[in-house]
Amino acid sequence: MIDSKIREQLVAIVGNENYDDTISGRLVYSYDATPNHQELPDAVISPKDKQDVCQILKVCNLEKIPIVARGSGSNLCGGTCPVEGGIVLLFKHMNQLLEIDKENLTVTVQPGLITQDMIKQVEAAGLFYPPDPSSMKISTIGGNISENSGGLRGLKYGVTRDYVLALEVVLPNGEMIHTGGKLAKDVAGYDLTRLFVGSEGTLGVITEATLKLIPKPESKKTMLALYQDIEAAARSVSQIIAKRIIPTTLEFLDKHTIRAVEDFAQIGLPTDVEAILLIEQDGPPEIVARDIQHIADICRSEQAVDVTVAKSDEEAEKLTTARRTALSALARLKPTTILEDATVPRSEIATMVKAINDIAIKHNVKISTFGHAGDGNLHPTCLTDVRDKDEMERVEAAFADIFAKAIDLGGTLTGEHGVGVMKSPYLEWKLGEAGIAVMKGIKEAIDPNNIMNPGKMFAKELKKRVVIGE
Amino acid sequence: MTTAREREAIQHDFQTKMNEDELLNCMRCGFCLPACPTYIESGMQEKYSPRGRIALMKAVKDGLIEPDEEVERSLDLCLGCRACEPVCPSGVKYGELLEDARDIINQNKKHSLPVRMLRKGVLDGLFPHQNRMINVSSLLGMYQRSGLSKVARKIGFMELFPESMATMEKVLPSVPKRKEMKHRLRHFEPDIVKKATVAFFTGCLMDTMFLETNQSTITLLQKVGCEVVVPEGQLCCGALHGHSGEKEKAKQMAKQNIEAFEQVQADYIITNAGGCGAFLIGYDHLLKDEPEWADRAKSFVSKLKDISAILVDLDFHHQHLRLPDQIVTYQDSCHLRNVMRTFDEPRTLLKAIGGVTFKEMEGADRCCGSAGIYNIVEPDMSMQILDHKMEHVKETKAATIVTANPGCLLQMKLGIEREGLTGRIRAVHIVDLLLEALN
Numbered sequence: 001m002i003d004s005k006i007r008e009q010l011v012a013i014v015g016n017e018n019y020d021d022t023i024s025g026r027l028v029y030s031y032d033a034t035p036n037h038q039e040l041p042d043a044v045i046s047p048k049d050k051q052d053v054c055q056i057l058k059v060c061n062l063e064k065i066p067i068v069a070r071g072s073g074s075n076l077c078g079g080t081c082p083v084e085g086g087i088v089l090l091f092k093h094m095n096q097l098l099e100i101d102k103e104n105l106t107v108t109v110q111p112g113l114i115t116q117d118m119i120k121q122v123e124a125a126g127l128f129y130p131p132d133p134s135s136m137k138i139s140t141i142g143g144n145i146s147e148n149s150g151g152l153r154g155l156k157y158g159v160t161r162d163y164v165l166a167l168e169v170v171l172p173n174g175e176m177i178h179t180g181g182k183l184a185k186d187v188a189g190y191d192l193t194r195l196f197v198g199s200e201g202t203l204g205v206i207t208e209a210t211l212k213l214i215p216k217p218e219s220k221k222t223m224l225a226l227y228q229d230i231e232a233a234a235r236s237v238s239q240i241i242a243k244r245i246i247p248t249t250l251e252f253l254d255k256h257t258i259r260a261v262e263d264f265a266q267i268g269l270p271t272d273v274e275a276i277l278l279i280e281q282d283g284p285p286e287i288v289a290r291d292i293q294h295i296a297d298i299c300r301s302e303q304a305v306d307v308t309v310a311k312s313d314e315e316a317e318k319l320t321t322a323r324r325t326a327l328s329a330l331a332r333l334k335p336t337t338i339l340e341d342a343t344v345p346r347s348e349i350a351t352m353v354k355a356i357n358d359i360a361i362k363h364n365v366k367i368s369t370f371g372h373a374g375d376g377n378l379h380p381t382c383l384t385d386v387r388d389k390d391e392m393e394r395v396e397a398a399f400a401d402i403f404a405k406a407i408d409l410g411g412t413l414t415g416e417h418g419v420g421v422m423k424s425p426y427l428e429w430k431l432g433e434a435g436i437a438v439m440k441g442i443k444e445a446i447d448p449n450n451i452m453n454p455g456k457m458f459a460k461e462l463k464k465r466v467v468i469g470e
Numbered sequence: 471m472t473t474a475r476e477r478e479a480i481q482h483d484f485q486t487k488m489n490e491d492e493l494l495n496c497m498r499c500g501f502c503l504p505a506c507p508t509y510i511e512s513g514m515q516e517k518y519s520p521r522g523r524i525a526l527m528k529a530v531k532d533g534l535i536e537p538d539e540e541v542e543r544s545l546d547l548c549l550g551c552r553a554c555e556p557v558c559p560s561g562v563k564y565g566e567l568l569e570d571a572r573d574i575i576n577q578n579k580k581h582s583l584p585v586r587m588l589r590k591g592v593l594d595g596l597f598p599h600q601n602r603m604i605n606v607s608s609l610l611g612m613y614q615r616s617g618l619s620k621v622a623r624k625i626g627f628m629e630l631f632p633e634s635m636a637t638m639e640k641v642l643p644s645v646p647k648r649k650e651m652k653h654r655l656r657h658f659e660p661d662i663v664k665k666a667t668v669a670f671f672t673g674c675l676m677d678t679m680f681l682e683t684n685q686s687t688i689t690l691l692q693k694v695g696c697e698v699v700v701p702e703g704q705l706c707c708g709a710l711h712g713h714s715g716e717k718e719k720a721k722q723m724a725k726q727n728i729e730a731f732e733q734v735q736a737d738y739i740i741t742n743a744g745g746c747g748a749f750l751i752g753y754d755h756l757l758k759d760e761p762e763w764a765d766r767a768k769s770f771v772s773k774l775k776d777i778s779a780i781l782v783d784l785d786f787h788h789q790h791l792r793l794p795d796q797i798v799t800y801q802d803s804c805h806l807r808n809v810m811r812t813f814d815e816p817r818t819l820l821k822a823i824g825g826v827t828f829k830e831m832e833g834a835d836r837c838c839g840s841a842g843i844y845n846i847v848e849p850d851m852s853m854q855i856l857d858h859k860m861e862h863v864k865e866t867k868a869a870t871i872v873t874a875n876p877g878c879l880l881q882m883k884l885g886i887e888r889e890g891l892t893g894r895i896r897a898v899h900i901v902d903l904l905l906e907a908l909n
C-alpha cells in the first residue's frame with residue numbers, strides 16, 4: 001500500500017489519469033511472459049515525460065518504494081514481475097522516434113517505442129537496424145536495451161549492445177545522466193553505456209537512447225535445409241562457421257517446434273523431418289549467391305535430405321515470420337511452456353543438442369529445442385503443466401543439468417533473455433563469488449536504497465551447483 | 471451495480487465453469503496487443519487488451535481478485551471482434567473464453583428492470599421468432615413509408631436516444647412489404663448446368679431488413695450453377711444471444727437450425743453475413759457438452775461457406791463484370807475475417823470488376839465498431855472507432871465502401887451520415903454490388 005500522502009505527491013506529478021491503483025489496473029501489470037510468476041504492484045504510473053520520471057524517482061527513493069520499469073512485459077525471466085510490490089512505470093507516453101540522423105547514421109528514440117515500428121521507419125529512410133528479437137512486433141526499445149536482446153540476425157550483426165551509442169538515464173536519486181554520444185570512438189571514462197545495457201532495470205530508468213544504424217544490405221536470400229538427424233543439423237551449423245561463412249541467420253528448429261509452427265502459420269513447412277535449419281544471407285547479390293551455394297553444399301555433405309531456397313522475398317518473409325512465432329506456437333501444445341536460454345560456443349552446438357536430448361530422457365520430460373544455433377544460443381523448451389507438481393520438479397532438475405552442461409562447455413546460463421528472478425539462483429555458477437560481489441558493489445553504489453527492480457539479478461537463495469556425470 | 475452476493479456467485483461459477491486449460495494456454499507473450507482495437511483506442515491500457523482480459527478472467531477464477539465493476543467494464547468494452555485470435559501463435563480461443571465469462575456474469579446478475587425488459591423483449595421475444603421479426607420489421611417499414619419517420623425526425627423524437635442511435639435511425643434501409651417477406655420462394659433452379667446444391671441460411675436481419683440482398687445472393691448462386699434451397703424452420707443464428715450471455719437460448723436456436731438444414735441434402739450451407747457465419751461455425755463448440763448433438767453439429771459446420779468463397783470457387787470472377795469507373799474499398803467483417811478466415815475472396819471478386827479501381831484502406835481488417843449491439847451499448851468507444859475508420863475511408867477517395875455483413879453495412883452508412891458524405895459515398899453489401907456489375 002502506498003501511503004495517501006505519497007499517493008498525493010505522485011498524482012500531483014503525473015495527473016490522475018496517469019495513476020492507477022485500482023485492483024484490476026494493478027492486476028494486468030502483475031505478470032510478464034514468464035510462466036508461474038505473478039505479484040501485484042501497488043500502483044501503475046505512466047509518466048508524461050522525463051521530468052516526470054525524475055520527480056517520481058526522487059519521491060520513491062526518499063520513501064524507499066520499489067520501481068519496476070516496464071516496456072511490453074514480454075521478457076522471459078520474470079523481469080517485470082513486481083516481486084516486492086511498489087510501482088510499475090509505463091512508457092506509453094514516451095514512445096516517439098525523435099530523430100533519424102542520416103549524416104551520422106543514428107536514430108534517437110524514447111524507451112516506449114515498439115522495436116518493429118522503429119525498424120519500419122528506419123528502413124523507410126533506407127537504413128538498417130539489425131537487432132530483431134522474435135518479439136519485435138511488441139517489444140520496446142527500452143526493454144531490448146535492458147535485456148540486451150538478440151535476434152535472428154545476431155550471428156552476423158551482433159545484438160542490441162552493439163548498436164547502443166548513447167543513453168539518457170534517470171538514476172534512483174532523480175539525477176539524470178547522459179552516457180556516450182553519436183560517436184564512433186569514445187574512451188572518456190568507464191563505459192557506462194555498456195553497463196546500463198542489459199541491466200534489467202536494476203540501475204536506473206532509460207529515458208532516451210541513440211542507436212547506431214548501418215546501410216541497408218543490397219539483397220538477401222533465404223533457404224531451408226531439412227534433416228532426418230538432429231545432430232547432423234547441429235554439425236552443419238558448426239561446419240558452416242568453421243568454413244568461415246557468416247550467414248545473417250542460422251536458426252535451428254526440431255520436429256516438435258516445426259509441427260507447432262506449421263500448425264499456426266500454415267506455410268507448408270515439412271512436418272515429417274527431425275530438424276530444419278533456416279538460413280539467411282544478405283549483402284551484394286554475387287556474394288549472397290556464392291555463399292548460399294556454398295552453404296547448400298555443406299548441408300548436403302552433412303546429410304541434409306533436402307535444401308530449398310525461397311523463391312521470392314514474400315516467401316522468405318513468411319519463413320522468418322513463422323520462425324518468430326516458435327515459442328508461442330509451442331505454447332499451444334501444453335498449458336505451461338518453460339523455455340531456457342542456454343548458450344555455448346558455436347563449436348559445441350552439436351554436443352549441446354545431444355546433451356539436451358540425453359538430459360530429457362534421463363529426467364523423463366519432454367523438451368523441444370529451437371534457437372539461434374549460429375550464435376550457440378539454444379532454447380530448449382519444456383512443455384508441461386504447472387499443476388503437475390511431480391513433473392515440475394523433474395523439469396527443474398533437467399534444466400539445472402542443462403545449465404551445468406552449458407557452463408562446462410564454456411557457455412552461459414542465458415544468452416539473451418536475462419537473469420531476472422528466473423536465473424538469479426544460478427547466477428553464481430557462471431560468475432563465481434567474486435564476480436557476484438563486484439556486481440553487487442556496483443548496484444549498491446548506484447542504487448543504495450535498492451528501489452530499482454528489487455528481487456532481480458541477485459537471489460536470496462542460491463542453488464547448489466550440480467556436477468554432471470556424478 | 472453488482473451486489474456482493476452476485477459477485478460471490480460469479481466468482482464461484484468462474485471457478486467451476488471457466489476452461490482452465492484455455493486460460494493457461496495464454497502464455498502472455500503480448501503478440502495480440504497491436505491487433506486489439508480497444509487496446510489501441512484506449513491509449514494502450516492493458517486492461518482493455520486481450521492479454522489483460524484473459525489475465526483478469528484467470529485472476530477471478532484463481533480468487534486473486536473479485537469480479538468487480540472494473541472487471542466487468544473490461545469485458546463490456548471488448549468488441550468481440552476476435553482480431554486477437556488469428557494473430558495468437560498459441561491458438562488461444564479468446565472468443566470462447568469471452569462468451570463463457572459473459573454468460574456467467576449475465577446468468578448471475580439481476581439486471582435493472584428496464585434492461586431486463588429490453589433483454590427479455592428482444593432476445594427472447596423477437597429474434598428466435600422469424601414471424602415476429604417480420605412483424606417488427608414491417609412496423610418499421612410502415613413507419614418509414616407512412617412518412618411518420620420524417621415527422622419523428624422533425625420533432626426530434628430520436629434525440630432522446632444516444633446520438634449514434636438517432637443517426638442510425640436515418641440510415642436504416644427501407645424495409646420491404648410484409649407480404650414480400652412472408653411469401654418467399656424456397657427453391658431455385660440453377661441458370662446453367664448444375665454444379666452444386668446449396669442450402670441458404672437467410673439470417674434474421676438479412677431476411678427482413680435486407681431482403682433484397684438475400685434475393686441478390688440467390689440470383690448470384692443461380693448464375694454460377696447452384697440449385698438453391700431455403701430450408702423452412704430456420705431461425706436467427708443465435709449470435710446476439712451467445713455474445714450477450716444467453717447461452718442456453720443460443721443452444722436451442724442452434725439445434726433448431728441444425729434440424730432445419732438436415733432436411734436438405736446440400737453440398738454447402740451458404741451465408742452472406744459474416745457475423746452469422748462465424749456463430750454458425752461455432753455450433754460444434756456450443757453444443758460440445760451434448761453428445762447426441764456433437765456429430766450433427768460437426769456435419770453442419772463442415773458445410774458452411776461464405777457467399778464470396780463459393781463464388782470464387784465457382785469462377786464467378788471470370789464472368790464479364792462491369793461498373794461505371796470508380797474507386798472501391800472493402801471493410802472486412804471481423805467475424806468473416808477472424809473466424810471464418812475469409813478475406814482474400816471478397817477482394818478477388820471486387821478486383822475482377824471492370825471499371826473498378828480497388829483501393830485497400832489502412833486498417834481494413836480492424837473492427838468498424840459496430841460489433842452486434844456494441845454501437846448501442848457502448849456508443850462512445852464505438853463512435854471513436856468509427857471516426858478513425860472514416861478517416862481511412864476518406865484517404866482512399868473511394869466512392870463505394872463494400873462490406874459483407876449487415877451490422878458493418880449499417881455502421882458504414884452511419885459513418886457516411888456522420889461525416890456529411892451522404893450522396894458522395896455509398897455503402898453496399900458485396901452481393902448487391904456484384905449483381906449490379908453483372909447486369
Ligand SMILES: Cc1cc2nc3c(=O)[nH]c(=O)nc-3n(C[C@H](O)[C@H](O)[C@H](O)COP(=O)(O)OP(=O)(O)OC[C@H]3O[C@@H](n4cnc5c(N)ncnc54)[C@H](O)[C@@H]3O)c2cc1C
Pocket residue numbers: 032033068069070071072073074075076079080091111132133134135138139140141142143144145146147148149150151152200201202204205206207327328416417453498499
Ligand atoms: C514469443 C517471444 C519471443 C521472444 N524472442 C526473443 C528473441 O528472439 N531474442 C531476445 O533477446 N528476447 C526475446 N524475447 C524476450 C523479450 O521479448 C525481450 O527481452 C524484449 O527485449 C523485452 O522487451 P519488453 O519491451 O517487453 O520489455 P519488458 O519485458 O517490459 O522489460 C524487460 C526488462 O527491461 C526493463 N525495462 C524496460 N524498459 C525500461 C526502461 N525504460 N528503463 C529501464 N529498464 C527498463 C524492465 O524492468 C525489465 O527488466 C521473446 C519473448 C517472447 C514472449
Ligand code: SF4
Pocket residue numbers: 328495496497498499500501502503520521524554557558559560561562
Ligand atoms: S492471447 Fe495469445 S497472443 Fe495474446 S498474450 Fe495470450 S498467447 Fe500471446
Ligand code: SF4
Pocket residue numbers: 505506507508509518519520523547548549550551552553554555564
Ligand atoms: S475480441 Fe477484439 S476487442 Fe476483444 S480483446 Fe479481442 S481484439 Fe480486443
